[in-house]
Amino acid sequence: MERWIQSQQYRKWDLHCLKLQPLSPVPSDIEISRAQSPKAVDVLAKEIGLLTDEIEIYGQTKAKVRLSLLERLKDQPDGKYVLVAGITPTPLGEGKSTVTVGLVQALTAHLNINSFACLRQPSQGPTFGVKGGAAGGGYAQVIPMEEFNLHLTGDIHAITAANNLLAAAIDARILHENTQSDKSLYNRLVPVVNGMRGFSAIQLARLRRLGINKTDPETLTEEEISKFVRLDIDPSTITWQRVVDTNDRFLRKVTVGQANTEKGFVRQAQFDIAVASEIMAILALTTSLQDMKERLGKMVVANDKKGEPVTAEDLGVTGALAVLMKDAIKPTLMQTLEGTPVFVHAGPFANIAHGNSSVLADKIALKLVGEKGFVVTEAGFGADIGMEKFFNIKCRASGLVPSVVVLVATVRALKMHGGGCWKLLPIVFALLLVADGCCNLQKQIQITQLFGVPVVVALNVFKTDSPAEVDLVCKMAKESGAFDAVPCNHWSAGGRGAVKLAQAVEKAANQKNSFKYLYSLELPIVEKIRIIAQKVYGAQDIELSPTAQSQVDRYTQQGFGNLPICMAKTHLSLSHQPERKGVPTGFILPISDVRASIGAGFIYPLVGTMSTMPGLPTRPCFYDIDLDPITEQVKGLF
């Protein structure tokens, strides 16, 4: 009864916000994070309408939220759905996470509107390598930032475990098939246990796929046994790689199987960083436990010697992968510096995958904020990549319709697009540079408009920006069709510094919205790639290498032609050449190879080579990271 009532009513949260007293100069991220005492996460959960049995507490500041909530609140209308995207960034990024966090701090702590930020979980590798943390920054952060940046609730570790179990299964299976007769394989795969012999559920499923409609192991013909026991994997076609969540450059290319016990079945392979695993992309796109299990089973790991795809399901490992991922599927609840709710969930690579946080976190948050509330989620890289994939891949998977795009820009990046170096500050020419660089902003606004969603430009203000520069950018943005353009100071001032942005977003969300996808899935793969290249990147045309063309043919023939496209392209230029800033034109986009993540559900064309394993520099940031053994405080994480 109580549940029924709770499922029906929309309510404005009665949220106790945490007070901020920003210091100047702004201290380091970890100092700011540590100076604020977060609310107990069970208190926060109650404030936003979660029931006791819908959360699983992990320590004092993190909780997983159960998917059962989606069933309870299924009749509640969704809130407004806001995407934070960016212009073509500098190598350091332009502060999309900071805007995302600042915006919800403004909405909820200052305008008293229900709102949720949905962020990606960062890879632990870069935390100890070059980049440092990813919880926002300054006075717009998720706290405690060290929890956010370290193990969190173990989701990436679960992905690593699942990914590597599948990898181990592939090589072990090849070895066993190569060293045993059909009969011996069959006796081992379908053993007599307590006098009985039977197929397991996953083996029966494989028999059905092979067209063998038998359930008694004693009745298979020799030919059927051979078909059943031999996956006949062609080792040269294996696309499934092992992963670690560490920046370990020496694992970029390795030879495995060199111990005597592996009887000479050596092969060259590679390790990727854990977040590049297809399982991460699946976690980000899945809509339920059942859907995740199906996607895990469908993952293609190699071809057999006849060219047919071999899947995780063929290897018998679907159930085990789902078991390893059963907790990871639940989003993790944390809070901003001002005590407003945040989901951290999934963080797929933004080039070989779609670079967006999870569909499930967004869906749950949209129910929790209610009809008049806001969910702010973020897409990786510039709008040409992260936003395009958000619309064409993530929104397709979720069925959700975005209300507003917030496009993040900085004067620093616009100067670079105008032909300058952002590290130097040629004061005299600054305004000219900014004006020239606004072409990139204009182009990204136009890209957003392709999808029929209103766009608000958020100019992330740095202390080195002049008022004239800020005004110029806002003026040019509005002239280019942005619904509004607002300078933001959340980094130095917290939510208070993003109140104008929040007001602009609220207004934009009430605009007419004619959201549409960029291409139809029914188009041929090559045509879909061409649409993205021409309409989004501004390419003259595309050019496929022979390898790429033969892969397209193969995937089409295997029945995967109707999947959306996930471009793997540099994020540092609209083109494929990172040094071409501004708005390059007249280029032919070269597609060197085409790959597929069948479980995640997309085809990914490679535009150039993508590194899937970062390295450690001469002085990794771990030199500054320390733990005080008395206070248990983490030092040096920035």
Add this chain to the structure above:
Amino acid sequence: MERWIQSQQYRKWDLHCLKLQPLSPVPSDIEISRAQSPKAVDVLAKEIGLLTDEIEIYGQTKAKVRLSLLERLKDQPDGKYVLVAGITPTPLGEGKSTVTVGLVQALTAHLNINSFACLRQPSQGPTFGVKGGAAGGGYAQVIPMEEFNLHLTGDIHAITAANNLLAAAIDARILHENTQSDKSLYNRLVPVVNGMRGFSAIQLARLRRLGINKTDPETLTEEEISKFVRLDIDPSTITWQRVVDTNDRFLRKVTVGQANTEKGFVRQAQFDIAVASEIMAILALTTSLQDMKERLGKMVVANDKKGEPVTAEDLGVTGALAVLMKDAIKPTLMQTLEGTPVFVHAGPFANIAHGNSSVLADKIALKLVGEKGFVVTEAGFGADIGMEKFFNIKCRASGLVPSVVVLVATVRALKMHGGGCWKLLPIVFALLLVADGCCNLQKQIQITQLFGVPVVVALNVFKTDSPAEVDLVCKMAKESGAFDAVPCNHWSAGGRGAVKLAQAVEKAANQKNSFKYLYSLELPIVEKIRIIAQKVYGAQDIELSPTAQSQVDRYTQQGFGNLPICMAKTHLSLSHQPERKGVPTGFILPISDVRASIGAGFIYPLVGTMSTMPGLPTRPCFYDIDLDPITEQVKGLF
């Protein structure tokens, strides 16, 4: 004030035990586990005297316990400390975990005595490979068993992350040193930041170790700079391996660094299973955060080209490792099927490491049970290995004195030691076989007596054992000096089936106890090895290979001669030959190599080759593992 009172008083727990209604035949482990509803872990924590701020809840059934409790209860006397060890086992094990759990269920749920079981966290690899779960079995289990066997609270994942960060740092450092001048290295290691140049804390520590007492980077001479920037690691001496928590046999021997970006610095390496990491051994032996950090820093990963040890501290990574391990150091609280408390913490390899659960879990549990209570902990493999290391390594690290040893035997294993095969049951000769096999039990009792601790034999009864066999074993055990010998039926009956064992253990704990170590640390390494070989294994003598001898010389010269010894020997025989059952005599124990875990604090001689990476069989148990997407229940984990 309340805390002061709580810190002073001993109290018998007012524990709500869970009722058991054992079925016959006994269902599968997962069915039994699932049929019981565990108490909420915060309720259990309160029942056993933990304060609210001393626990960190992880979901409904797991909680981490903070080390601050040790300070609060430092004046409370410890409870009785019971070790569960075994005779030389069959490949399937004789049920030590089951006895451990059954014993505490009996003590607390049936005799109303405070008690705690301390168990090792199992590696996830074997869970999906051959062995299945390790949470006990039948009606003596830790629940929920799937939580116990899967990610738990992420400790092993944290170890993997820390281990692999160090591994990546080693290879990256070699690459950077090989491709840069002293000056370039120095500029990168000690960069100018905001116009300032300074050493980080860990760099200053390295300077002090090098005898360079300077703090201003501008004042180092060229020679000092060279000494500082070059670790000069000899790649052929690297002993630090990467790890994964997966049975991945193709990683037993690999070549790394084959990508062009690594500029030809390829080398052969290996991956171990995560629990074989020295960091796991450290987690199990450490006594505080400060101590753990020091041990992590002291880990030797290679020698430099002059033969001097290179440590994690030299690589600048100590603080980062401590940060990664800051939560793993807290033991995880769970419960038995009858609702009594259990700590699950650490699970080092039982051959290349010491195979015992953590010192910290035991210490905390000894305070929580109070003076009249019992803490039951378990040692891996047979008493000749696990127990010997428990006494000589773990008790030395903790300073704790054990009260009783419970020695687990099965009729099945004794028959094997009598020369039979336990798979066959030659009914007529059974008693004779058992009588012959008791020699192994007698020998293990004698080994226990070397340490001056009373021993109770627990005979784990199987339904195939005859009453005459059971009586014979108990009689022979008592004749051999056991304080008592008791048949146990906890597997089929729960704690009720181990009440007699619990009563015998309680009596034995009140016996005179003259605990002593087997050897003095001051003896030369070779002498310590000889004492273990002769007194424990019954060897005639030992024989060191030239490699082993030179390693002994090197470690002695490096100042590591005073560490205890951790023998890496097969557990399937008292000798080095697995097929020699019973009590082998007259053998010379061959020491093929000698290695060291300096951070964990032991020297480990290799007796033969030890596999540190299990493999997947033709039909791994993941074929039966599945997740019901509706009920979220795990199936097929046994």
